[in-house]
Amino acid sequence: MKVVVLTGAGISAESGLSTFRDADGLWEGHDPMQVATPEAYADDPALVQRFYDERRAALSRVQPNAAHHALVRLEEALGEDLLVVTQNVDDLHERAGSQRVHHIHGRLQSAWCTACDERHAWDGPLAPGPSCPGCGTASLRPDIVWFGEIPYGMDLVEEALWECDLFVSIGTSGVVYPAAAFVHWARGDTLELNLEPSAGASDFARSRQGPATRLVPDWVGEVLGD
Ligand code: OAD
16 A cells, blocks of 8 residues: 655644744744745845754754654555655654655755755754855755745655555645645545644545544544554
């Protein structure tokens, strides 16, 4: 059985990382449009770099939770028939032990040199303007897909969704495209696991005869363990 799991910020919430749109709609006190667009970076690169530096540093203070571990168990059962596609830029799936994880919105622990177009593993801050290990210029930006930029590896995702028997969406509000459209691209049954119905919940309910939205009182670790 081929399964594609899409994850969003909600899966990392129990680990202590903020979601984007819960509470007052701010992300760690910032309007996402002021820190997650190329225009914001052009206007105030230091602010944007500091923001992502803080998010990168916060990763060392959090751990994967039961939901990340549950997906590792699913991969142990399904092997290459499971693909986790995540909108998250944290590394909690990998730290839990998932092998087949695709980050469509980039990763905090990667720096992208806009001068030589190389990407480098990165754990430290970028705000001080470090040199690119490849070309030596100080042109490193967070390797994050901002609003208005093209998500990574959509060919791979589209193919996996076309071939899957089951598409599961976990912890995403379903308002950011293209991920919000995956429910339509998926060929198999669709299932949403979330605290509340997402913006696209009715598409899960309408598009398939199988399961639709399932609200999770405690979180998906328990659900996937059912
Ligand atoms: P959102 O913050 O929009 O949605 C988080 C979802 O997680 C909501 O549907 C919540 O109900 C759910 N949730 C919150 N706390 C939870 C918990 N403890 N357990 C389970 N679920 C919980 O985050 P995303 O949908 O991931 O893009 O946001 C999508 C994209 O918007 C992000 O990747 C980011 C952002 O702008 C970029 O930065 C390009």
